[in-house]
Amino acid sequence: MGNGYKIKKQLGEGGFGIVYLAEKDNKQYALKQIKMKLKKEEIEQCKNIIDILSKINNEYLIKYHETFMENDLLNIVMEYGGDMDLEKFIKSYKNKSESIDEDIIIDNILQICEGLKEVHKNKIIHRDLTPENIFIDKNYKINIGDFGVSKITTTLNKYTKSQIGKTYYMAPEIVKGLEYNNKVDIYSLGCIIYELFTLNKYYIDKLDDKDCKINTEIYNSKFQELIDLLLRKDYHERPNIEEIIEYIIRNINYIIEEINIEEKDKNKDIRILNSYEEFLRINPDKLIKNDIFKNEEEIKKCKIRINDKLIPFNYYHKFESKGKYTIKYLFKNNLKNTCLMFGDCKFLTNINLSNFNTNNVTNMNGIFCGCSSLKDINLSNFNTNNVTNTNGMFYECLSLANINLSNFNTNNVTNMNGMFYGCSSLTNIDLSNFKTNNVIDMGYMFDGCSSLTNINLSNFNTNNVTNMSGMFYGCSSLKDIDISNFNTNNVINILGMFGECPLLNKNNIIIKDKIILDNTDLFKKVKVISSK
16 A cells, blocks of 8 residues: 555445555555545645644544545545444444433534534535544544535635535535535534434434434433434535534533642542432431432433543542543532532532523522632532522532622522531622522521621511521631611521621611510520531
């Protein structure tokens, strides 16, 4: 073989060429030989494409190396993507009569989209995007390959008419011989996504008059909407690849967290998520059960990404080297209980919850309890319409300096006991938009917030509150506070409300004249809750 390549075996054959496993300098490559003889301008065009692709370093695209001519046939040398492609991957599930987990599908789709985004950015149309041309490894890592029949689009030559691609995945405009652009790849992507969810080919199902719908009882219905968008006959109505990525991100439920591992903590069992029975420290008499996952089988199926490597989920993980790690979780949209979800994840330094779907969550009891390294958290997009319990939500988040709760909806919350207990680094908090109409218990809510100098409680509604015991206990930096809107008609317990607040005295507390409080009780010491 030319250019020093040694053919090992044939990998596959299509309408345009044969793909071989080749070897050179003890390295393996995929070598595609275009069977049909090409015109000079077509050869130059292919060489231009490969030249562009060889300069692209994208983790979701097969790396292209070079082209050369032999016996008047064009040879394209590329990275060897392995024996497993998406076609075989889907067939393996179909043979087992087993559906693919939603988190794996979403992960696959996003990787394909990221690769396709790079392709389109470089003004290339793939034109043959099929499961056979998408490689996948045992960690579900995706690589898009086989650009041998792609075509570069330029501002002068934006559209093309040639018919290329498998019928199953071919856009209507190609079939009809009409002008088209890179939206043909979007149509092919829609076919692939449909196949991942149904294990059937869209084209065949359509010919058989089958209902071309995914099973929305087990899958997020938003993906049916996405498929319908991508398979629109008029390419003008199809979204571009950036819009697709944005749509997916907006409609999936995921969490990204960052963990910092020191040398001394290597190869230890580090808790990265918490979802089993455990004592909640601020209610030591109660055993709280978290049901993030329904059973052990569901846990085994779940996959997470650690530094972009997809691995089976476990609540603990050993990190082999020190440094920062990014962990990404995908969750089903029916999550109801986040109690202690990150309880005692002491190595957690940052968490992104902007895409966390909390529509059905009712219990946030101790969700970040004991996250002693967590420094910043943005909960601005949290949907808390159905939440009833925020008891101990940020309990002993010792490093937490900033919390954005601007859109927090607390309409149905009844229990805020110890919500910010022990947040000793918290210097300022604005709760002016908090809806506290139904709150009954605010005991120890800010207990131990020793750095807190200002609290905005101007809209706090305390009509139904019965317990304010130790509410600001240990707020040793608090100098003044306006609770003139506080309605304490139903309060039974105010013992030690401002206990251990040395800079605060009854003259600094603004209280409505009509509210009669026993100010001596306000400063009486109460039994402090100790952490275990």
